Amino acid sequence: xxxxxxxxxxxxxxxxxxxxxxxxxxxxxxxxxxxxxxxxxxxxxxxxxxxxxxxxxxxxxxxxxxxxxxxxxxxxxxxxxxxxxxxxxxxxxxxxxxxxxxxxxxxxxxxxxxxxxxxxxxxxxxxxxxxxxxxxxxxxxxxxxxxxxxxxxxxxxxxxxxxxxxxxxxxxxxxxxxxxxxxxxxxxxxxxxxxxxxxxxxxxxxxxxxxxxxxxxxxxxxxxxx
Amino acid sequence: xxxxxxxxxxxxxxxxxxxxxxxxxxxxxxxxxxxxxxxxxxxxxxxxxxxxxxxxxxxxxxxxxxxxxxxxxxxxxxxxxxxxxxxxxxxxxxxxxxxxxxxxxxxxxxxxxxxxxxxxxxxxxxxxxxxxxxxxxxxxxxxxxxxxxxxxxxxxxxxxxxxxxxxxxxxxxxxxxxxxxxxxxxxxxxxxxxxxxxxxxxxxxxxxxxxxxxxxxxxxxxxxxx
DNA sequence: GATCCTTATAAAAAAAATTTGAAATTGCAA
DNA sequence: TTGCAATTTCAAATTTTTTTTATAAGGATC
Numbered sequence: 385x386x387x388x389x390x391x392x393x394x395x396x397x398x399x400x401x402x403x404x405x406x407x408x409x410x411x412x413x414x415x416x417x418x419x420x421x422x423x424x425x426x427x428x429x430x431x432x433x434x435x436x437x438x439x440x441x442x443x444x445x446x447x448x449x450x451x452x453x454x455x456x457x458x459x460x461x462x463x464x465x466x467x468x469x470x471x472x473x474x475x476x477x478x479x480x481x482x483x484x485x486x487x488x489x490x491x492x493x494x495x496x497x498x499x500x501x502x503x504x505x506x507x508x509x510x511x512x513x514x515x516x517x518x519x520x521x522x523x524x525x526x527x528x529x530x531x532x533x534x535x536x537x538x539x540x541x542x543x544x545x546x547x548x549x550x551x552x553x554x555x556x557x558x559x560x561x562x563x564x565x566x567x568x569x570x571x572x573x574x575x576x577x578x579x580x581x582x583x584x585x586x587x588x589x590x591x592x593x594x595x596x597x598x599x600x601x602x603x604x605x606x607x608x609x610x
Numbered sequence: 611x612x613x614x615x616x617x618x619x620x621x622x623x624x625x626x627x628x629x630x631x632x633x634x635x636x637x638x639x640x641x642x643x644x645x646x647x648x649x650x651x652x653x654x655x656x657x658x659x660x661x662x663x664x665x666x667x668x669x670x671x672x673x674x675x676x677x678x679x680x681x682x683x684x685x686x687x688x689x690x691x692x693x694x695x696x697x698x699x700x701x702x703x704x705x706x707x708x709x710x711x712x713x714x715x716x717x718x719x720x721x722x723x724x725x726x727x728x729x730x731x732x733x734x735x736x737x738x739x740x741x742x743x744x745x746x747x748x749x750x751x752x753x754x755x756x757x758x759x760x761x762x763x764x765x766x767x768x769x770x771x772x773x774x775x776x777x778x779x780x781x782x783x784x785x786x787x788x789x790x791x792x793x794x795x796x797x798x799x800x801x802x803x804x805x806x807x808x809x810x811x812x813x814x815x816x817x818x819x820x821x822x823x824x825x826x827x828x829x830x831x832x833x834x835x836x
Numbered sequence: 837g838a839t840c841c842t843t844a845t846a847a848a849a850a851a852a853a854t855t856t857g858a859a860a861t862t863g864c865a866a
Numbered sequence: 867t868t869g870c871a872a873t874t875t876c877a878a879a880t881t882t883t884t885t886t887t888a889t890a891a892g893g894a895t896c
Contacts, residue, residue, distance in 0.1 A: 465735075475721050482727040487735050488714075489728075495701050501708040502715075509691075509713050509736065543872050560757045581874055583854060588872095601757045602853055602882060603770040769883055807885055809843060828842060828893075 390507060391415045391432060395425035395451065396440035396469065401492075405438065408496040409503065422446025426454060434464065436503065439486075441470035441477065449477075449484060456485040465506055469494065519554050522610045524597065526554055535593050542592060545570060549582075550589050553598060553608035562605040582606075616733060617641045617658060621651035621677065622666035622695065627718075631664065634722040635729065648672025652680060660690065662729065665712075667696035667703065675703075675710060682711040691732055695720065745780050748836045750823065752780055761819050768818060771796060775808075776815050779824060779834035788831040808832075 392414045396402050399420075406416045417432055419425040423445040429437060437455070439448035446454075448468055455461040467488040468481045481489045488502055519526040525534040531547050533540045542550060548570045553561060566582055567575070586606060590598055599609045618640045622628050625646070632642045643658055645651040649671040655663060663681070665674035672680075674694055681687035693714040694707045707715045714728055745752040751760040754777060759766040768776065774796045779787060792808055793801075812832060816824055825835045 475724055478721075478724050479727045482724075482731045485734075487731060495704075498701055498704050501705045505708045505713060508711075545873070558756045558758070560755065577873090578875060580854090580876080584856090584874075587855070600854070601770070604757055607756065771884070803884085804886065806843090806887080810845085810885075813844065813846095826843070 390436070391417070391434040392436045392438065392503070393417050393419060393425065393428055393432065393434040394438045395419040395422065395443060395448070396438075397421060397443045398440075401440070401469075404496055405499060408500050412500050412504070414503070420444075422448070422451045425451050429455060429461065429464075436465040436467065436506065438467045438469055438499075438503075441468055441472055441481070449481065452481070452484050452486060465510065467502065467506070469499075519551070521554060521557060521608075524554070524593075524595070524610070526551055533593070535595060540592050542589065546585055546589050546592070549585050550593075550608075553606060557608045557610065560601050560605050560607040566605065616662070617643070617660040618662045618664065618729070619643050619645060619651065619654055619658065619660040620664045621645040621648065621669060621674070622664075623647060623669045624666075627666075627695075630722055631725060634726050638726050638730070640729070646670075648674070648677045651677050655681060655687065655690075659686070662691040662693065662732065664693045664695055664725075664729075667694055667698055667707070675707065678707070678710050678712060691736065693728070693732070695725075745777070747780060747783060747823075747834075750780070750819075750821070750836065752777055759819070761821055766818050766820075768815065772811055772815050772818070775811050776819075776834075779832060783834045783836065786827050786831050786833040792831065 390413075392409055394402060394405050394409075394416065395418070396405070397420055402418050402420070406418055409416045417428055417434070419428045421444040425437070425439065425443075426446070428434075439451055441448035443451075448470070452466055452468070455464065455466070466486045467490060468486050469490050469492065470477070470481075471492040473491050478489050487506055490499060490502060518528070523536045526547075527533070528547075528551055531542070531544070533542055533547070533550065549566065552566065552569050561569075563579065563582055567577070571577055571581075586598060586600075590596070597608060597610050599607050601607060616639075618635055620628060620631050620635075620642065621644070622631075623646055628644050628646070632644055635642045643654055643660070645654045647670040651663070651665065651669075652672070654660075665677055667674035669677075674696070678692055678694070681690065681692070692712045693716060694712050695716050695718065696703070696707075697718040698704075699717050704715050713732055716725060716728060743754070749762045752773075753759075754773075757768075757773060759768055759773070759776065775792065778792065778795050787795075789805065789808055793803070797803060797807075812824060812826075816822070823834060823836050825833050827833060
């Protein structure tokens, strides 16, 4: 598996656990950093932008649930993978943790091998949605790494939302995206914005591109068409 | 969460487990079907194309691991979500299950609430949207994902209701749909519109397609015929 | 062939959805 | 903090879709 460049942050107040997990994930090829309490986890997360965060629930400063809540409320961490790791073996916390937006919940004591497998499984699943690929569609080039769009021979600068919107539509040319899907993908499952917001962004993209490549399907949604 | 249309297949040889899981997932809004052994699971999977499959490991006919292996080797099931559910609490199997391509591995005894949470979490992460089926009838192609109709070699743009009407009729060529059925399927049980509304839409579709593929059965309804 | 019933057609009205312009708000960096 | 760009909201204008209405046309039955 391609674990290159995948960054993992582990937060736990027990040094032993921290070390053994770090050792095993590093061996697997991940780029691992650690934090020993909730506050440190937040700081390091902001600093290193990990792809996956493993959170102990019972930690000093801020517990794992709080950390998760804070992270998920920030757009930058809305999609980061989160695994709860805890000695608490209680159903309510388990359910709550998952509902809070965690991707997995693992009980201690944990076998390093199993944890590594679960991490791998999570990345494998997430990677199936091709992300970060440069899209080329006739005269249009969309580069998600640079957040840049080349229309014909001139560079177009799109704002973040505009870009993500275009990228989503262009990722499956011809397919209609329902307004709902667009909201979920670009704005996030939980964000509440008016329906007109999508239209306005569509307009901006159309305007800036100067191409007629987004088709409106009234009452349904939008699709990319060249 | 929007669980509409998400199909789940559960395979387990213990009727009690089957029932309790089915009950809880149905309550959550999923469309659940069940199988009581490995072979049945494979058949039902092929038949109903579920979005998620929950597999007991120890089952008659074929065990869960074998079922998973067979499924993953088929392109159609390469991406389907799979959760192993098992009383085996052994590390090797756990790791093996995940490496085989499962997305989660849950030990029995399992709390229904927790299982439902994990299922939700998986769907949330993947955000898999079921795709509609493309209908191909001689020179006509009807693609619900693209909201597009190809008649011969020219693209026809249908409005939402027109499209849905055509899609309904074409989904069962030759079968007569009563006016009532059409109303229910396309307009919904509760919407009240005059009888002439259907005629007008039929006419629009005929007009736009430029093909004579919708036959009127006086006093009964309409049918699609090529 | 007249009558009755049903559907087809065309045009108009009504309803719905999107586009547009502009303003308010938010967020971030200088 | 200020200033700027990005984002969101609002409402009027526009466009498109959907429904209704009125009339014509087609069949079947008597």
